[in-house]
Amino acid sequence: MIRKMTKEDVNTVYDIELKVQSHPWSKQQFAEAVEIYVSTVIEINQKVCGFCILQPVLDEANLLLMAIDTDMQGQGLGYELLIESIDQLKNSPVQIFLEVRESNVVAIALYEKSGFHQIDLRKNYYPQSKGGKEHAVIMVKSCSDDFQALFS
Numbered sequence: 001m002i003r004k005m006t007k008e009d010v011n012t013v014y015d016i017e018l019k020v021q022s023h024p025w026s027k028q029q030f031a032e033a034v035e036i037y038v039s040t041v042i043e044i045n046q047k048v049c050g051f052c053i054l055q056p057v058l059d060e061a062n063l064l065l066m067a068i069d070t071d072m073q074g075q076g077l078g079y080e081l082l083i084e085s086i087d088q089l090k091n092s093p094v095q096i097f098l099e100v101r102e103s104n105v106v107a108i109a110l111y112e113k114s115g116f117h118q119i120d121l122r123k124n125y126y127p128q129s130k131g132g133k134e135h136a137v138i139m140v141k142s143c144s145d146d147f148q149a150l151f152s
């Protein structure tokens with residue numbers, strides 16, 4: 001089941017975040033995400049095992065963060081969560097943007113499967129745990145066939 005994230009979910013999603021990210025969001029950022037973004041969770045057997053945070057901006061949106069708990073990855077849950085979370089956006093975005101670490105080939109494959117394609121590379125954008133920087137891949141998904149809407 002996919003549903004809206006609530007403040008009661010914050011501890012659980014934060015625990016997932018700590019497991020999967022080298023530079024995790026803080027608990028406070030998740031608490032704010034419940035209030036200001038379109039934040040969803042996926043539950044299996046009443047256990048939250050993933051989350052997705054989308055930021056609507058005018059007639060577009062940004063995918064800020066998503067994750068599936070380590071022991072539940074590779075079962076199609078990330079794809080299901082992403083597609084359904086996008087469906088829950090009320091602003092009917094004409095396009096959705098995201099940025100992702102260049103090394104995150106699993107996430108990039110998920111995003112490509114979900115209709116995103118690479119449009120840019122932001123060089124030396126992300127800090128790395130071992131020091132140094134990593135490029136960010138910028139991706140976009142067009143949600144409209146109306147060519148004019150994309151550029152107006």
Ligand SMILES: CC(C)(COP(=O)(O)OP(=O)(O)OC[C@H]1O[C@@H](n2cnc3c(N)ncnc32)[C@H](O)[C@@H]1OP(=O)(O)O)[C@@H](O)C(=O)NCCC(=O)NCCS
Nearest residue numbers: 020065066067068073074075076077078079106107109110
């Ligand atoms: C990225 C992430 C959300 C994917 O979730 P998931 O539930 O494991 O992904 P799914 O099982 O839905 O797979 C969807 C697609 O992703 C790709 N994928 C998934 N696992 C993969 C793997 N181990 N290797 C390569 N591609 C993979 C495939 O294209 C897959 O589609 P397919 O099964 O038809 O081939 C999950 O791996 C994760 O939480 N990673 C850590 C956090 C993160 O990187 N978040 C994204 C950046 S913020």
